[in-house]
Amino acid sequence: MQTKRTIFSNKGLPYLLLAPQLAITIVFFIWPAAQAVKSSFEREDPFGLRTSFVWFQNYTRLFTDPNYLNSFGRTLIFAVSVTFLAMAIALLLAAAVNRLIRSSNVYTTLLVWPYAVAPVVAGILWWFMFNPSIGILPYALGQFGITWNHRTSGTDAMILVIIAAxxxxxxxxxxxxxxxxxxIPNSLTEAAAIDGAGPFKRFWTIVFPLLSPTTFFLMIININYAMFDTFGIIDGTTSGGPNQATNILVYKVYDDGFLGLNIGSSAxxxxxxxxxxxxxxxxxxxxxERRVQY
Amino acid sequence: MVENRPFLNVLTHLVLILGVAVVVFPVYVAFIASTQAPGTFFRGVTPLLPGPAMVENYAHMLTEGMSTSGAPPLWLMLINSTWMAIIITGGKIAISIISAYAIVYFKFPFRTLAFWIIFVTLMLPVEVRIIPTFAVVSNLGLLNSYVGLTLPLIASATATFLFRQFFLTIPDELMEAARVDGAGPIKFFKDILLPLSRTNIAALSVIMFIYGWVQYLWPLLVTTDSRYYTIVMGIKRMAAYADQQPQWHLVMAAVILAMLPPVLVVIFMQRLFVKGLVETEK
Incomplete structure (x- = not known):
């Protein structure tokens, strides 16, 4: 691991400096994670009096449980939709702002603030917009003859959480x-323009390929976001319903463990x-370490 | 811009205006709802023009809150959220900068192991280990306290990495010169490293403040006493009642107040925010 050419030679000081970070990590991260691994191999009787070691039974039960497999599928649909939509729309907006010279800062400011909105708040904002009795969007959809009800329709509920996320x-x-x-250096796009490539051709043949490291990085981050950081959106709106339609994996851990008190399965x-x-x-x-290169 | 294309320029602005409209619209609707008089939401569709009761609604929420939902007045929750965000920000930066200092400027047994232990925290989001973490916090008697709210969230691999990367870019000569002049490790850290890290600390603070403010699941688990509710978790309780008793004007006032502080931080510290965001992820 990289370090400095010359270093301080104190013996105890570095441990002292690392102690707070390591203590918190061990007590609140590694210890609980180890506990989760341990209880995932155990089963507790209904009164919480005895626990017995059951090998992989919790896991085999999960993978034969249609509810869990269903939740896996829901998570996949949710994560892929959110990743694709959020990246496609952001790419379009970024390409537009990148064309501008004077007003780019104004647009940037107007576009970036939702980052600071808590997921649960984002969920409630859209929950309100789509409220079947008073919401503005079901009313607008009604004009086109579409009935919206995320309380009874699983598809509607899924669309709602995808939009909010x-x-x-x-x-x-x-x-x-x-x-x-x-x-990306301007000289590249300028050279292409001189060779007669129009704006759209320049984007797809120069800018987009050169962005591939960013695109790949964002893809991982977005999948991660959709799978784990959207807990608040689900809990603030559908609570996994109706009929498990939006019960994604991270919500199911909470649902089964905290509300259903099935510790082994949740672990x-x-x-x-x-x-x-x-x-x-x-x-x-x-x-x-090794960026995507062309 | 490479060449002048008037049609494309118009299209660019159209796309952006549409984008901004979609992004802003939900908040506009929420704000309009928060200015309506009670009774607006018993029937019909949400209005799109401001109502007469803005001051009353916000004043009512700040001083009394929605008593039916068991949530305390909003001023209390706002203060709790602020404390939580500030403690998490300060704590994360303090412990991360000293551990990065230890990793970069010292050589000692188990250095790589320590680095990997910190790294692991990246892999264990609170959402995936809630029950055992809750058990630890409850065994330590930290439920319903600021310590319980903040301490488990303070470990930070990203902040440690950021400071490590930054320290590695600082020229070695700086430290050698300091040592020649007789500065020990503490003095070097305090008088040279800390002032040099100022911009990084500021940029990171913006990101960490937002991180602390938007926490939801953790406060939901560790607080049962309403004196410790944060506003982000309190909103869920209010919204859950809004469907039975249509008090959306009050719920939306709370929503606006819960969004405002971190959004203002982003808008007014945009440069630091962008720097913090882009650099912590690299």
Missing amino acids: TWKQISYNFLFFLAGMQS AQSVILMLIVIALVFVQFRFI
Whole structure:
């Protein structure tokens, strides 16, 4: 690991400096994670009096439980939709702002603030807009003969949480796309223009390929966001309903463990989620070491 | 811009205006709703023009809150949220900068191990280990306290990495010169490293403040005593009642107040915010 050419030679001081960070990490991160792994192999009797070691039974039960497999599928639909929509819209907006010279700052300011809105608040904002009895959007949809009710229709509920999650994430993607575009040298696009390439051709053949490191990085971050940071959006709006339609994995851990008090199953789900995060972080860091190049 | 294309310029502005409209519209609707008089939401569709009761609604929420939902007045929740965000920001930066200092400027056994232990925190978001973490906090007797609200969220791999990367870019000569002049590790840190890190600390503070403010699940679990409610978690309780008793004008006033502080931070410190965001992720 990299360090300085000359270093301080104190023996105890570095441990003292690291102590607070390590203490918090061990007590609140590593210890609970180890506990989760341990209880994922155990089963508690209904009164919480005895626990017995059950090997992989919690896991095998999960993967034969249609509810859990359904939740996996829901998460996939949700994460892919949010990632695609948030990135596509952000790319369009960033490309537009990048064309401007004078007013780009104004637009940037107007577009980035949703980053600071809490997910649960974003959820409630859209919940209110789509409220079946008084909301403005169901009213507008009604004019076209479309009936909207996210309390009874699983599809409507899924669309609602996808919209809320996308709305909040656009600002983040926008900033990264814009930063990526601004780091592309002007000489490249100018040369292409002299060779007769129009704006759209220049975008798809020069700018977009050169953005591929940013695009890839954002893809990982967005999947991570959609899978783990959207808890508040789900809890603030549909609470996983109707009929499990929006019960994504991260919400199910909470639902089964805290509300359903099924500790063993919830712990097994936690462990599966941890493995997913570890895989995502690993991919992300591999990529930072060796960027996608053309 | 490479060449002048009037049609494309118009299109660019149209796209952006449409984008901004979509982004702003939900907040506009919420704000309009928060100015309506009670009874507006019993029937019909949400109005799109301001109502007469803005001052009353906000004053009512700030001083009394929605008593039916068991939530305290908003001023109390706003103060709790502010404290929570500030403690998390300060704590994260303080412990991260000293651990990065230890990792970069010292050589000691288990250095790599320490680095990896910090790294692991990236992989364990609170949402995936809620029950055991809750058990630890409750065993330590930290439920319903500011310590319980903030301490478990203070460890930060991203901040540690950012400071580590930054320290590695500082020329070695600086430290050698300081040592020749007789400065020890504490003095070097205090008089040279800390002033040099000022911009990084400021940029990171903006990001961490937002992180602390928007926390939802954790306060929901560790606070049962309404004196410790934060505004972001309190809103859920109010919204849950709004469907039975249509008090959307009050709920939306709370929503606006819950968004305002971090959004203002982003708008007024945009340069630092962008720097913090882009650099912590690299």
